[in-house]
Amino acid sequence: MHPDPIARLLASPPGLPVTQSLPALVAAVRTHRVAVLQAPPGTGKTTLVPPALADALGGRVVVTQPRRVAARAAARRLAHLLGEPLGVTVGHSVRGESTTTPTTRVEIVTTGVLLRRLQRDPELAGVSAVVLDEVHERHLDADLTLALLVDVRATLRPDLVLVAMSATVEAHRTAELLGAGPPGQPAPVVEAHGSLHPVDVRWCPPPTAVRRADERGPTRAFLDHVAATARRALDDHPGDVLVFVPGAAEVAAVTRALTGVRPAAGPVDVRPLHGRLTAHEQDLALETGPRRRVVVSTAVAESSLTVPGVRVVVDAGLSREPRTDHRRGLAGLVTVSTSRASAAQRAGRAGREGPGVVLRCWSEPDHARLPEHPAPEIATADLTAFALELACWGSPDGTGLALLDPPPAAALAVARATLRRLGAVDDDGAVTGRGRRIARAGTDPRLARALLDAAPLVGARRAAEVVALLSEDVRAPGADLVAALRSYRRDRPASWVAQVRRAERTATEGTRGTRGASRLTDDLAVGLVVALAHPERVARRRPTGSAYLMVSGTGAVLPPGSPLAGYGWLAVADADRGAGRRDATVRSAAPLDEDLAVEAALADLHEEDDVRWADGRVVARRTTRLGAVELASATIDPPPDLVAAAVHDHLATDGLDALPWTDAARELRARMAFCHRVLGHPWPDVSDDALLDGLRTWLDVDRIRTASQLRRTDVLAALRRLLPWPDAARLDDLAPERVPLPGGGTARLRYDDDQPVLAVRVQEAFGWRTTPRVADGRVPVLLHLLSPARRPAAVTSDLESFWRTGYPQVRSDLRGRYPKHAWPVDPST
Template sequence: MNDHDDNQNAAARGHLPIDYLLPELRTALANRPSAVLVAAPGAGKTTRVPLALLDAPWLAGQRILMLEPRRLAARSAARFMAASLGEAVGGTVGYRVRMDTKVGPRTRIEVITEGVLTRMLQQDPSLDGVGLVIFDEFHERHLHGDLGLALCLQAQSLFREELRLLVMSATLEAEPVARLLGGAPLLVSEGRAFPVETVYAPKPTVGRMEDAVVRCTLEAMRAHEGDALVFLPGAGEIRRVERLLRAAQSGGANGRGPGLEAGVAVLPLYGALPPEAQDRAVSAVAGSERKIVLATSIAESSVTVRGVRIVVDCGLSRVPRFSPRTGMARLETVPVSAASADQRRGRAGREAPGVCYRLWTEGEQRQLKPQSDPELLGADLAPLALELAIWGNADPGELAWLSPPPAAAYAQAVELLRELRALDAGGKPTAHGQAMAELGMHPRLAHMVLEAKPLGLGALACELAVLLGDRDLLRSTRSIDIRLRLDALHGRGAGEAADPAAVQRLVAEAREWMRAAGISPSPDGRASGASSAAPPQPDAACGVLLALAYPDRIAQRRGDGRFLLRGGRGAAVQELQPLSAAPYLATAELEDSGSDSRILLAAPLGLDELLAYFADQIQSETEVKWERQAEAVRAKRRLRLGALVLKESQLADADPGLVAEALLGGIAEQGLELLPWSKQARQLRDRMNLMHAHNPEWPDVSDEALIDSIRDWLGPYVGGMRSRNDLSRLSMAAIMESLLTWQERQLLEKEVPTHLTVPSGSRIPLDYGDPAAPVLAVRLQELFGLRQTPRIAGGKLPVTIHMLSPAHRPVQVTQDLASFWEHAYFDVKKDLKGRYPKHYWPDNPLEAPATNRAKPRPQA
C-alpha cells in the first residue's frame, strides 16, 4: 500500500491529517492550474486527495491520472481507494501498469506508473478527457517522472491551459518545484507518526554486511514486538540474508546467538517479484504470527508494510549509473541520502511506536547527502531521447526541467538511437523509431524484437528481452553464456538451478511482449509471420539478436579471454570458459571497471552472421601504408565494423597515387636517409645549403625543408616505386640539381665550387658538410707559395684549411694562412722533417715551389 496505508482502523475512526488541508487544496486548484503538496508520511495524501477532488467543478467529470513510481504502489493505492468506495478495482478507481490494466468505462481515477503517462501523452498530447495529473512521491525523482512533468508542462502551455498539475511528496525540496510550475501555491500537511527510537549500530570493519544485518535483526526480534522491515541494496543481498535467517531458524544461529523462532515468516520484497509475492510481503500476518520483510528501496516511501515495528537499515541503495565515456550503464551501490534514511526510519512508526537500527554511526549520519540524486542525472538516456524526438523536441533545452539531462549522456543516447535506426541524420524519429517507442521496451530491446520478426525469431527475441530486462536467472553460475538462461527458461539443462517462480514470471512476461509485438510462437519455436529472409543458424541466433540490441558491444577476440569492442574499448572474460575462445561475442552486459570492461553476459557470434546481418554498417576500406620494418609500402583491403577488422587481404593493384603518397609519407616519417644519397649528391646539397645560408632566396634543401616539401620535389620521380630497393634507382644529384635554374647552377659553380686548384696544380675537393666552415683538406707541401687563405661565396667566406702530412694525417687547422706561415710553420716543419726526412721542407715556404711529390721536380 501507500501513504494511505496508515492504518485502516484509524482511518475509519476519523480524520487523517491530510483531511484538514483538503479544502485549501480544492481552492488552490480552483484558482490556479498547478499546486505542490508536501505531506509527511502517514498523512493520507495518496488515497484521500484523488477522491476529494473527484467532484471539483473545474474537473467537470474528467478523469484524474495519478502517477506512482512503482507497480506495487499503483495497484495497492487503487485497491484501497476502490475498497473505500465499496467497489472493486476497475470501477470508479482503476490502474494501468506495464502488462496489467484494470480500468472500465466508469473509471474516473486511474493510478498509473510513470512510463504509462509518457505513452498516453505521445498518443494524445492534449490528454483529452483528463482534468488533473497527480505526481505522487515525486521526491524519488525517477526519470519517467521528470520526463512526464516536463511533457505535461508543455502540454499545459500549448494545448490545455485548464489542465491541472499537482505534485505531491513526503520529503521534497518544494520551492524549486513550485517555481518550475510557475509559482504554484505550496501546501504543507503534517503527518501522523508514532515515536521511533533510533539505535546506531555501526557496520563491522571485518566480515560481510549481510552477517551484521542478520545479527542485528535477530537481536531486534528478541528485544521488540511486531514485525521487522530490513532494508538491503538489492535482490542478491536479500537472497543471502534470507538464507542466513532460514538457517538460523532451522538450526540455530551458528554462533550468532539464539536462533530465529520457527513461526516467523521471512519474506522478500523487490520489484522483480511476482505481484502475489509482493502483496504477501506488505500484508499483515494472521494472529500472533510475526514476519521479517527483506526489502529494497521499494518499501522506502511508496509502500507501507503492515505490522512493522522494527526497521533494520543497512544504509545502502543500488542506483543506475551511466557512463558517457563508455556508453555503458551499471548498478552502483551507494550510501542512502538523509531523506531516504528518514523515510526508512518512519516505516517503524506508522501504526505504533517502533525502533530503527541503523548500521552506521551518528557521525556518518551527519555526512549523508540531504537528498538522493535524480535518476535523470545518472541513467541511460536513450529511452528519454527517443520519447523527446517523438514528442517533437529533439533538443531537451526546449522543455522545462527540474534537472536538465546531462549533455554528454544525452548526445551519446542520440548517437545510439541513430545506430538503431530510430532517428534519422537530422534527429527526427523514423517509422522504425515510432514502432520501437510503441512497444514500451528499452530502445535496444525494441529494436531487437522488431528486427527479429521478419527472421522468424520474434519469440526468441521476446524471451531474450525479459532475460535482459530482469536480474540474472542463473545467479549461481559463473558462465556468461545467455543461452544457459534460455535453457533454464525452457526447463532444459541448467533449468534446475533457476527459481521456479522467477521462471514462471518471465515466461508470462515474454508472452505479454509477444502479444504486444504481434508475435505468436509456432510449435517449432519460430514465430508466425516470418518473411523469406534466411534466419541465422540456431547456434548463432542468440548472438545475432543480442548484436542487434547491442551493436556497439560486438566484440572480437584478441587472445587470453580478452576482446576488443566495436567502439574501441577493451573487454575481458574474467574466468576461463568456452566463450573465452569465441572469435566474436555479442555482449549484453558489461561491468565498466578499469581499462577492460568485464563481460557478464554474452552469446557467441560468427563472422558469417556479422557479414550477413550488419552489411549496411560494415565499411570496406583500402589502407595503403608504409611499413617501417619492411621498408616498403603495403596495400591492404579491410572490412571494418567500427574498430573491428573483420577481413584483411593484400592488394596488388592499389591506386598508384595512394602508393606514391604512402611512400613519400614513409620517407618523411623515417627520414631522408632512405634515399640513395651519393657522394656527389651530398656535396651538391651541402653547397646549396651554404648558398641558402648567405642568400635566403636560394632553395632551402635542409632536412626539415625537404621533408616539408617532399611531395613537390620528389613526387614526380617515384611513380611505380614501392620500397627502399626501388628508391635506389633514383639519381639524387640530378634531382637536387633540378631544383636550380640554369643561372643558379652557373652561379653555384662560380661562388661555391666543388674543387679548388692549389699552387701544386692539384684540384682539391671542398667539404661543405658545415656550411659555415667549408673545409679544404690538402697536404702542406702543395700550399707553398700561397700567401692568403682562399675565399669563396664572392669572397665572403674563408675556407678552413686542414693541412695534412705526406701520409695525409692532419697536422694543422687554420683560416689564416698568412699567420700560419709567419708563426706556426717552423714548429710544424721541425716535426715533419723529423718524421719525413726524405721530403722537401724549405726554410722560406712563400718562395719555395709547391709540389705534390716528395720533392719538387728540378727546374729545366
C-alpha cells in the same frame, strides 16, 4: 450519509497529517491550475490528495507512481478506504494490467504508462488533473513526463490541472518549472508537515575484513552480515522488520538466509518485495499477518510505498543506479552507496506507526561521506529511450521542454546516433514509422529492434522469450545466457511469463507469420537476438589467449569456468568494466557464428585500406572489419595518396631528420626561411609543420616505398621546387650565400638565427663604414668580429657606432696580444 464515496471519505478522513493542507492545495489549483505539494513520507499525500482533487474538479484524476508495485498498492489502499473494490471509483493501470472502468474517477498509473498515453493522446481527453508523485526521485521517465505535461498545458490544455508532489526542499525548483501563468511566476508551493515518531539510529558496520561490494555487486559476506543484523533486530526490538538491499538478487539471497529463523519471540514470516514478483507475492509482503514479518525489499519500499507494521528498518546502505560508458557502449545498473536523503527516507519507514529503530550496516563516519542526494537519472543513464520519446514528441533535442536538468550533450548525441542505426529516426532526428513501432513496444529501443527483426528469423515466441529475459536483471551462472533461458522456461517466473506474452503480441502485430523460424539452434537463436539488440557487443575471440574483442573496440573476458569459453564468437548481453581494468567482464552472453555476427552488425561492416610505414618500409593491406573486429586481410598495391600518407606519418613521427639533409640543403632551407620571415608571400614557409603539411608538393613521397629509397632522396633538388618564380631569381640578392669583403674575398652568411650572422676577423671588416645589409637593405647583418686567432672580440649590427665607441677598447686589447698585426686608428678607411 454521503452517497458519493469520495465525499464520504473527505468528510471523515483518516488521521493523516496532509489533511490540514488539503484546503490550501485545492484553493491553489482552482486559482492557478498548478501547484507543488511538499510533504515528507508518511503524511498521506498519495492517499488523500487524489480524492480531494477529484471532489473539487470533477473528471478523472490520474496519479503517477514510479513503480508498478506502488501503483497497485496505492490504488488498493484508496479503494479500501472508500469501501469499494478496485475498478469502481479507484483503479490502476500498469503495463499489461488495468482495473479501470468508465466510472473510475481516480486512476493510479506508473509514469511509463502515462508517458505512452501522452504520446498517443496529448490532450488527455477526459482527464481533469494529473498528479505526479515522488518527483524528487528524479527518474528519467518522470522528468520527461513532467516536461511534456508542462508543454501540453502551454499549447493544448491550459485547463489541465497539474500537481507535483515532492518530499524534498527541491520542491521550489519544480515550482519554477511549472509556472503559474505570468512569465517568471512559480507555481504555488503548499507544505504539509509530517508527524513521524522518533527513530533511534544504530550503527552496525560489518567486520573490517568484510568488503561491502566488489565489481559484481554486494559480496556474499556482506549480505550474510545484513541477514545477521536482521536476526539481531528480531531478537532485540518489537514489530515487523523491513530490510533494504539494492536488487532482486540480493533480496533472494537475504530471504534465503533468514528463512527458517526462529527468534525468541516466536516464528516469523520472511517476505521478499521487488518489482519482478507476481501481484500475489507483492501483496503478501504488504499485508500484515498473524505472525511477525521480515520484509526484504529493494528501494521500491523507500518512499512511494507503505509497508504496514514496520517498527524496525535494517538498511544495507546500497542502491542500484544506472551508469553508462558511452565510449565503450556499456550500460547497466551499478551498485553504489546510498545517499543521505535516501537513508533518511528508509529510516522514516520505522517511525510511521510508533517509535522505531533503524540499524544501518555502515559506520557513522562513513555516513558523513555519503552524497547528499542521489544523482538524477538524466545525468547518468543511457538516453536512447529518452531520445526516442523526444523524437516522437517532435522535439528531438529537447529544446523548449521544461526539464529539471538538461540532458548531457554527449550522451544525447550517442543516443540519437544509436536511434539512427536502428532506423528509428532520420538524419534530422525526426522519428520514422519504424521508430514509432519501436516506441510502441514499450521496452528499450534496442530490445524492441531485436524483437521486431529477430521474430521472422527465429520465431516470434523465441524472440519474445529472449527479449523478456534481457529485460530482467539476469546474472547468468558462468555468463551462459542460454542456460539462464532454459532455467526461466523451466521455472516460469510470473513477471517473465507476462513479458513474454506482451513481447510476442508486439512481434506478431501486423505480420503474417515468421519465415525461417526453425533454421537456427536454440543457442544461436539466443545469440542472434542478443546481437540484434547490442550489435556493438558482438565479440570475437582474440587470436591468442582467451579474451574477446567487441565490435565497439572494448576487450572482454569471460568469468573463470564459463561454459562459453572456447566459442569463437559471442553475443554479449551484459558486461561491466571495473575501475582500473583494461577489459570488461562478461556477465551474460550467448554463442554466435560469423555469418550471424555480420547479419546483426551489418552497419559496422566495412573495408579499409591500411597503408602504414612499418619495419623500414610501406606496408599495405586491405582489411575487412566488423567494427573493431578484423574478419579478413590481404596485401594490396596501394594507391599513391595512401603511400604518401604513410611516408608523411613516418616523417611526422621520426622527424624530418630522417631525410638525408646535406649542408647545401640545410643552407637553402635557412635562406628560404629568412625570406619568408622578412618578406612574406610569395616566399614559402619551410618550418617542419609546413613541410609536412605540404609534403607532396616538394617531395616525391608517393614513389618512396622503403627506407633505402628515402635515404637516396635529393632533398636539395626537392626544396628548390618550393622556390617561387620568378622571385627565385633574386634569391642571391635577397639572401646571398656569401658577402664580399672590403679587402677582397668573401665570407659565408649564416641564416640559422633570427638575424643573418657574418663571422669575420676584425681586420677583414676594415674599410666598411656601415653594416652590410640583405633583403633589399631591410635587415642588417649581425657581425661576429673575431680576433686574428678567430676568437670572439665583439658582436654588433651597427658597425658605424662600433667603430666610434667599441673599437678603441677592442684595438687596445688586440694590439697588446697581436702586435704584429696592423690596428689603424680609423678602421673605416
